[in-house]
Amino acid sequence: MKKSIQELEAIRNKTIDHINLRSGKGGYRVVVGMATCGIAAGARPVMMRLMEEVQKNSLVDVTIAQTGCIGACRLEPIIEVYSPDGSKVTYIKMDEEKAIKVVADHLINGKIVNEYTATTIDGKVVDPEMQ
Amino acid sequence: MRELSLHINDIVQNSIDADATIIKIFVKEDIEKDNLVIKVEDNGKGIPKEKLDVITDPFETSRTTRRVGLGLSLLEAATQRCEGSLIIKSIRNVKTEVVATFRYNHIDRAPLGNMIDTILSIILSLKENSDLIYEHHYNNKMFTFDTREIKSIIGNQVSINQIEIMNWIKEYIEEGFSNLMEV
Ligand SMILES: Nc1ncnc2c1ncn2[C@@H]1O[C@H](COP(=O)(O)OP(=O)(O)OP(=O)(O)O)[C@@H](O)[C@H]1O
Numbered sequence: 339m340k341k342s343i344q345e346l347e348a349i350r351n352k353t354i355d356h357i358n359l360r361s362g363k364g365g366y367r368v369v370v371g372m373a374t375c376g377i378a379a380g381a382r383p384v385m386m387r388l389m390e391e392v393q394k395n396s397l398v399d400v401t402i403a404q405t406g407c408i409g410a411c412r413l414e415p416i417i418e419v420y421s422p423d424g425s426k427v428t429y430i431k432m433d434e435e436k437a438i439k440v441v442a443d444h445l446i447n448g449k450i451v452n453e454y455t456a457t458t459i460d461g462k463v464v465d466p467e468m469q
Numbered sequence: 470m471r472e473l474s475l476h477i478n479d480i481v482q483n484s485i486d487a488d489a490t491i492i493k494i495f496v497k498e499d500i501e502k503d504n505l506v507i508k509v510e511d512n513g514k515g516i517p518k519e520k521l522d523v524i525t526d527p528f529e530t531s532r533t534t535r536r537v538g539l540g541l542s543l544l545e546a547a548t549q550r551c552e553g554s555l556i557i558k559s560i561r562n563v564k565t566e567v568v569a570t571f572r573y574n575h576i577d578r579a580p581l582g583n584m585i586d587t588i589l590s591i592i593l594s595l596k597e598n599s600d601l602i603y604e605h606h607y608n609n610k611m612f613t614f615d616t617r618e619i620k621s622i623i624g625n626q627v628s629i630n631q632i633e634i635m636n637w638i639k640e641y642i643e644e645g646f647s648n649l650m651e652v
């Protein structure tokens with residue numbers, strides 16, 4: 339194998355330096371719905387694209403994780419973006435193109451991409467077309 | 470689902486939901502014997518006996534968000550389309566095992582698909598203090614990956630799902646798979 343443990347150790351050390359630099363600030367946390375409905379609708383490529391874009395733009399304090407069924411299967415893939423202050427934005431019917439835009443606008447520039455957001459009523463995600 | 474790798478994502482999601490701390494994925498491609506085996510094993514809370522008998526019924530689910538659970542029934546259908554089977558065994562709180570077998574060369578067998586993305590997305594999906602062990606046999610060659618080994622190298626100041634670490638893992642797995650598949 340060409341990929342070496344030494345290389346991983348070096349990356350670890352560099353990452354620790356980064357963590358020390360950014361101490362306290364905290365970044366966005368993006369969660370992707372990964373139940374059967376989400377996976378079948380294309381959640382995995384969305385998650386992979388998010389990872390790639392975050393990496394490409396060196397957004398070192400963004401974390402990507404999963405959540406189960408959000409309860410609106412028809413609107414999958416769904417992602418939720420949590421700000422450091424705890425507020426949440428839900429994006430629906432995601433794809434790779436939309437993921438690129440969410441990273442560029444929301445995660446980098448702090449601007450919510452309104453056209454992709456879900457409408458929520460009483461904390462429940464509803465289909466905007468249904469109203 | 471188009472790829473078996475997506476089914477694996479889905480079955481592992483059940484393990485995560487069952488609070489497993491160790492999840493093992495085993496894939497065996499034995500082309501000569503015309504046999505493909507996919508096994509997901511976990512140490513989560515397990516499945517009660519009475520439920521095991523009916524579990525591939527889509528109306529069997531512990532979901533509260535909707536009334537049907539699709540994951541296992543979809544996988545069972547995928548195996549049965551190509552003269553395979555799905556077997557689920559469980560000892561509560563000890564071990565749950567989902568074994569899918571397929572006829573490798575059956576015309577209706579879905580491709581394995583992108584296993585690299587499967588592994589990476591599962592690592593991002595794991596709860597804290599949970600680990601993934603991956604073992605892939607291709608004819609007589611083998612590739613293994615274990616998040617516990619990565620964690621022992623990176624220590625506890627850095628988490629495994631840090632983007633920089635994930636990128637190294639991605640390249641590592643890519644290299645592992647290309648070694649596995651080369652003739
Ligand atoms: N590894 C496991 N450990 C414990 N329970 C499991 C496991 N796998 C499945 N189950 C149980 O079997 C049920 C059916 O699983 P299945 O994947 O078919 O549907 P689901 O997970 O409920 O919903 P979906 O997969 O559609 O999101 C689950 O709700 C869960 O109660």
Ligand SMILES: [Mg+2]
Pocket residue numbers: 374479480482483538539540541
């Ligand atoms: Mg499931």
